[in-house]
Amino acid sequence: MTEPGLIELDPSVPSPVGTLTDRLFDALQRAIVEGEMPQGSKISEPELARRHGVSRGSLREAIARLEACKLVERKPNLGARVVELSAEQLIEIFQLREALEGMAARLAAEAMSDAEIDALGALLEQHGQQIEQEQGQAYFQKQGDLDFHFRIVQGSKNRQLIELLCEDLYHLLRMYRVQFGMRSKRSRQAFEEHQYLLSALRSRDPEMAELVMRQHVRSSRRNLEQALT
Amino acid sequence: MTEPGLIELDPSVPSPVGTLTDRLFDALQRAIVEGEMPQGSKISEPELARRHGVSRGSLREAIARLEACKLVERKPNLGARVVELSAEQLIEIFQLREALEGMAARLAAEAMSDAEIDALGALLEQHGQQIEQEQGQAYFQKQGDLDFHFRIVQGSKNRQLIELLCEDLYHLLRMYRVQFGMRSKRSRQAFEEHQYLLSALRSRDPEMAELVMRQHVRSSRRNLEQALT
DNA sequence: TTTGCATGAGGTGTTGACACTTTGCTTGCG
DNA sequence: CGCAAGCAAAGTGTCAACACCTCATGCAAA
Numbered sequence: 451m452t453e454p455g456l457i458e459l460d461p462s463v464p465s466p467v468g469t470l471t472d473r474l475f476d477a478l479q480r481a482i483v484e485g486e487m488p489q490g491s492k493i494s495e496p497e498l499a500r501r502h503g504v505s506r507g508s509l510r511e512a513i514a515r516l517e518a519c520k521l522v523e524r525k526p527n528l529g530a531r532v533v534e535l536s537a538e539q540l541i542e543i544f545q546l547r548e549a550l551e552g553m554a555a556r557l558a559a560e561a562m563s564d565a566e567i568d569a570l571g572a573l574l575e576q577h578g579q580q581i582e583q584e585q586g587q588a589y590f591q592k593q594g595d596l597d598f599h600f601r602i603v604q605g606s607k608n609r610q611l612i613e614l615l616c617e618d619l620y621h622l623l624r625m626y627r628v629q630f631g632m633r634s635k636r637s638r639q640a641f642e643e644h645q646y647l648l649s650a651l652r653s654r655d656p657e658m659a660e661l662v663m664r665q666h667v668r669s670s671r672r673n674l675e676q677a678l679t
Numbered sequence: 680m681t682e683p684g685l686i687e688l689d690p691s692v693p694s695p696v697g698t699l700t701d702r703l704f705d706a707l708q709r710a711i712v713e714g715e716m717p718q719g720s721k722i723s724e725p726e727l728a729r730r731h732g733v734s735r736g737s738l739r740e741a742i743a744r745l746e747a748c749k750l751v752e753r754k755p756n757l758g759a760r761v762v763e764l765s766a767e768q769l770i771e772i773f774q775l776r777e778a779l780e781g782m783a784a785r786l787a788a789e790a791m792s793d794a795e796i797d798a799l800g801a802l803l804e805q806h807g808q809q810i811e812q813e814q815g816q817a818y819f820q821k822q823g824d825l826d827f828h829f830r831i832v833q834g835s836k837n838r839q840l841i842e843l844l845c846e847d848l849y850h851l852l853r854m855y856r857v858q859f860g861m862r863s864k865r866s867r868q869a870f871e872e873h874q875y876l877l878s879a880l881r882s883r884d885p886e887m888a889e890l891v892m893r894q895h896v897r898s899s900r901r902n903l904e905q906a907l908t
Numbered sequence: 909t910t911t912g913c914a915t916g917a918g919g920t921g922t923t924g925a926c927a928c929t930t931t932g933c934t935t936g937c938g
Numbered sequence: 939c940g941c942a943a944g945c946a947a948a949g950t951g952t953c954a955a956c957a958c959c960t961c962a963t964g965c966a967a968a
Contacts, residue, residue: 723919931948932945
């Protein structure tokens, strides 16, 4: 009954965007990050495939991508397991971040447009108000922290950096945050450091931007190391 | 006729180590890096599967891993292509290296054992002799350069760094080297810089090690930028 | 001649089934 | 009673076939 040249847009079925494997990957990534699939739990391909109503082939491709993101580990003939998060690995990731985001800040100081920097300033102002009003809401702060770092990385305009941090590492980080229930009390100090970084960007000072960002990430790491021992 | 408890080791059939997808991945990775599959060339799944004598399912899993390594790009319903290498991307990769290997050197200055540092010194001595004798053989030098950097990264003892650099980025780098036919004339200077780094490691000076490594990578990048314009 | 649509071939996305490996349990022997 | 060999069930690795999409070729109409 549908006109052959017309496209049906049914809002109740939210456009099946992308391939089936893509959607599976997104769903599983979210499930793992949110902790719905516990750390170290075994992944049974037949069961998962049945629960999601797809075939094992598609599922296996999605799992392969998850493996590339370091969210699952697979051993030949033994199957896949959700990664086990250790304090050591978290430290290692923060060392990575110190190097990568430091470089991102350095590049951003030259590559970001004035408009982007202004938008970043607006975001920070908003964060400041949130801190004033609801000091208990550490969750939003954490999300805001990631937003801030996200924009710096985007501002570097370095595609390698962007993909590496935004499509792999940040998901891992969110997973740690959710599962360790991390809600640090340095939100005020972090907010100040963010403002220092904004100043460095406004001054178009790459050296200073990198220095501040590295110090910022390093402080977070030290704070973690203390909390984890 | 074979003893049930004995394992047959037939040298003519070089031990089918790992899964079929693993071997396919290795073979394709090599083929792409060596340039046997030209940049930007389309990958026809049926044809490749037939040429390697495997099914499309296994091949697709291997391709998915190659995509994670940034060696191929895939668009839904359009298929996979070998990546196109651009000068801009190469620059971006060197910016990544500056940050990552700088951090690796910093960590290595504290984490490497004395024995590892001594072995590194021996390797450098060997490189020095090669430079004296056969100055035309830039190929071995390049391989040697990668060996050197490889050991530093291993020495950082940071698993995230090691996997990221040694299992993904260095393959991309080798691809650029092979396909751009890069044989720089800074091998003597690079050799000197390697020796400075060794000194910093021997002194157990993380700050200095990072500084020297970053300067080293930055010099390579500048040299490239000049050669590519 | 040019534009537009239909049609076919090739290729990708997805599926269900088969073969081999691992694992836990059972069974028989020391 | 303990232990090793073997057996069965579940799970992974691999394959061949089906469904849908894309692109190119050719035909028809303006």
